[in-house]
Amino acid sequence: xxxxxxxxxxxxxxxxxxxxxxxxxxxxxxxxxxxxxxxxxxxxxxxxxxxxxxxxxxxxxxxxxxxxxxxxxxxxxxxxxxxxxxxxxxxxxxxxxxxx
Amino acid sequence: xxxxxxxxxxxxxxxxxxxxxxxxxxxxxxxxxxxxxxxxxxxxxxxxxxxxxxxxxxxxxxxxxxxxxxxxxxxxxxxxxxxxxxxxxxxxxxxxxxxxxxxxxxxxxxxxxxxxxxxxxxxxxxxxxxxxxxxxxxxxxxxxxxxxxxxxxxxxxxxxxxxxxxxxxxxxxxxxxxxxxxxxxxxxxxxxxxxxxxxxxxxxxxxxxxxxxxxxxxxxxxxxxxxxxxxxxxxxxxxxxxxxxxxxxxxxxxxxxxxxxxxxxxxxxxxxxxxxxxxxxxxxxxxxxxxxxxxxxxxxxxxxxxxxxxxxxxxxxxxxxxxxxxxxxxxxxxxxxxxxxxxxxxxxxxxxxxxxxxxxxxxxxxxxxxxxxxxxxxxxxxxxxxxxxxxxxxxxxxxxxxxxxxxxxxxxxxxxxxxxxxxxxxxxxxxxxxxxxxxxxxxxxxxxxxxxxxxxxxxxxxxxxxxxxxxxxxxxxxxxxxxxxxxxxxxxxxxxxxxxxxxxxxxxxxxxxxxxxxxxxxxxxxxx
Numbered sequence: 001x002x003x004x005x006x007x008x009x010x011x012x013x014x015x016x017x018x019x020x021x022x023x024x025x026x027x028x029x030x031x032x033x034x035x036x037x038x039x040x041x042x043x044x045x046x047x048x049x050x051x052x053x054x055x056x057x058x059x060x061x062x063x064x065x066x067x068x069x070x071x072x073x074x075x076x077x078x079x080x081x082x083x084x085x086x087x088x089x090x091x092x093x094x095x096x097x098x099x100x
Numbered sequence: 101x102x103x104x105x106x107x108x109x110x111x112x113x114x115x116x117x118x119x120x121x122x123x124x125x126x127x128x129x130x131x132x133x134x135x136x137x138x139x140x141x142x143x144x145x146x147x148x149x150x151x152x153x154x155x156x157x158x159x160x161x162x163x164x165x166x167x168x169x170x171x172x173x174x175x176x177x178x179x180x181x182x183x184x185x186x187x188x189x190x191x192x193x194x195x196x197x198x199x200x201x202x203x204x205x206x207x208x209x210x211x212x213x214x215x216x217x218x219x220x221x222x223x224x225x226x227x228x229x230x231x232x233x234x235x236x237x238x239x240x241x242x243x244x245x246x247x248x249x250x251x252x253x254x255x256x257x258x259x260x261x262x263x264x265x266x267x268x269x270x271x272x273x274x275x276x277x278x279x280x281x282x283x284x285x286x287x288x289x290x291x292x293x294x295x296x297x298x299x300x301x302x303x304x305x306x307x308x309x310x311x312x313x314x315x316x317x318x319x320x321x322x323x324x325x326x327x328x329x330x331x332x333x334x335x336x337x338x339x340x341x342x343x344x345x346x347x348x349x350x351x352x353x354x355x356x357x358x359x360x361x362x363x364x365x366x367x368x369x370x371x372x373x374x375x376x377x378x379x380x381x382x383x384x385x386x387x388x389x390x391x392x393x394x395x396x397x398x399x400x401x402x403x404x405x406x407x408x409x410x411x412x413x414x415x416x417x418x419x420x421x422x423x424x425x426x427x428x429x430x431x432x433x434x435x436x437x438x439x440x441x442x443x444x445x446x447x448x449x450x451x452x453x454x455x456x457x458x459x460x461x462x463x464x465x466x467x468x469x470x471x472x473x474x475x476x477x478x479x480x481x482x483x484x485x486x487x488x489x490x491x492x493x494x495x496x497x498x499x500x501x502x503x504x505x506x507x508x509x510x511x512x513x514x515x516x517x518x519x520x521x522x523x524x525x526x527x528x529x530x531x532x533x534x535x536x537x538x539x540x541x542x543x544x545x546x547x548x549x550x551x552x553x554x555x556x557x558x559x560x561x562x563x564x565x566x567x568x569x570x571x572x573x574x575x576x577x578x579x580x581x582x583x584x585x586x587x588x589x590x591x592x593x594x595x596x597x598x599x600x601x602x603x604x605x606x607x608x609x610x611x612x613x614x615x616x617x618x619x620x621x622x623x624x625x626x627x628x
Contacts, residue, residue: 014401016218023172051181052176056219059216061216061218
């Protein structure tokens with residue numbers, strides 16, 4: 001049977017789930033074999049969290065509650081790690097607001 | 101012998117370059133279609149592979165912001181969701197170039213139409229990605245730029261800048277472009293001369309050109325005399341720059357030993373990242389318009405931006421100017437359309453007319469004041485009442501924050517001196533904490549000559565005796581009343597204007613970071 005997990009996290013990064021953060025986000029998502037998706041609302045639409053094109057298309061600005069869900073091997077770890085990344089502000093501060 | 105052709109533009113990265121002009125044409129379809137869909141598919145795969153390889157190589161040779169932009173582009177190119185639609189179109193019978201262009205253009209539209217600034221700005225990256233692959237597709241017909249070439253065109257992509265070898269000289273001359281663009285920032289950090297805003301050119305240009313990116317101009321088909329004069333200016337600039345560098349780390353002092361404070365003007369919190377705080381005396385002007393893009397910024401966004409700069413500065417002063425929208429800086433949903441915007445609802449007038457927006461900025465400033473040596477000034481003040489009303493809003497917001505238990509502090513409140521009424525009768529403002537002379541606006545209002553109008557540029561001079569007399573009188577008033585006076589317009593960093601400003605009594609100038617060394621060197625030459 002395949003595992004599944006879901007969580008929400010508030011995006012506090014200055015420019016939202018934007019160029020630089022989305023590179024980090026998709027890179028991390030790709031390290032898990034589980035199918036991972038993100039959405040801006042509980043009822044979707046859901047976007048492939050491993051595709052930067054799709055994640056950017058979600059256009060999630062600062063202040064968005066991001067929904068993350070995963071299905072398959074390591075689903076729980078995948079969601080946990082991605083939530084942590086968003087919570088850590090993608091490991092960067094306001095200094096990148098302009099060019100990010 | 102063709103006639104010399106001269107175009108005027110705006111300097112984006114100071115310096116001189118002499119070399120063959122290289123036309124940066126938009127990528128045109130010179131692609132030759134292949135026989136089968138399988139061949140088209142292979143052609144696109146190969147081109148994407150070439151572009152990906154180049155990006156990866158560039159990333160290794162790049163760091164900081166530029167590398168991050170490239171990482172983003174690489175991640176995009178490696179994503180099947182981006183390339184998939186193009187391959188589907190090829191399978192349906194399209195040639196590779198058209199399939200790629202259509203697929204990317206569809207994606208680009210999504211960015212261009214976003215209501216969020218940060219996403220809209222990524223459209224340029226997406227176009228860059230599109231063109232990199234198109235260039236790889238049409239490689240055999242694309243000419244490489246010769247060494248030391250002056251790139252000429254509408255705009256230049258960051259990747260094109262980064263993959264160019266600038267060690268042999270060369271420069272950038274753009275018809276459009278912006279001195280605030282990413283490429284302009286890269287050009288300044290690499291010392292590549294760059295001029296923007298040359299406007300539409302009369303013909304397809306070619307041949308040797310002289311690029312003067314100190315004053316902002318380019319000469320084509322120059323005469324022998326023009327070449328000689330250019331080379332002289334070029335070597336004098338190089339000598340001045342080398343000499344100036346030695347002044348950067350020292351405090352600014354005139355020949356006679358008079359100390360002059362030199363602060364920096366910044367437009368964005370990230371501007372301070374590249375500045376060693378020990379080379380300046382603080383931030384004389386932090387603009388806040390950058391925060392007011394498409395949408396009005398919330399309190400937290402502003403607070404974090406202000407706090408970042410205050411913490412960078414340590415105990416040195418940071419003078420933040422409340423939003424100076426209006427005039428040539430419209431903000432959708434905030435400014436109003438006017439027939440004569442420079443004489444209309446701009447600066448403090450607009451902030452007072454829209455107190456609900458102004459109060460958000462005030463709260464952010466009151467909270468940020470705890471994190472450093474903050475001073476706040478109001479732009480475009482014309483009468484005492486405006487200062488007083490703004491100060492009352494500060495007091496009201498402070499009381500409200502205190503009631504809610506939020507830590508805050510009222511910073512010293514000063515005004516910009518840029519409307520002639522203030523410069524002529526500063527005694528009406530004897531209670532302000534400080535004056536900061538905005539020489540750009542003061543000059544254009546005194547001379548009735550717009551600063552963005554080339555046909556009256558000869559009138560727009562801070563060294564006109566009328567302007568200098570006003571500056572001297574404000575400086576004298578400040579000394580008599582013990583009110584600090586500084587100057588934060590472009591004149592502060594102009595070596596040609598600095599002696600006159602010091603003679604007018606100013607001892608505190610604020611300049612753009614790139615001019616710090618030159619300004620200090622110019623001050624050292626003054627014998628007052």
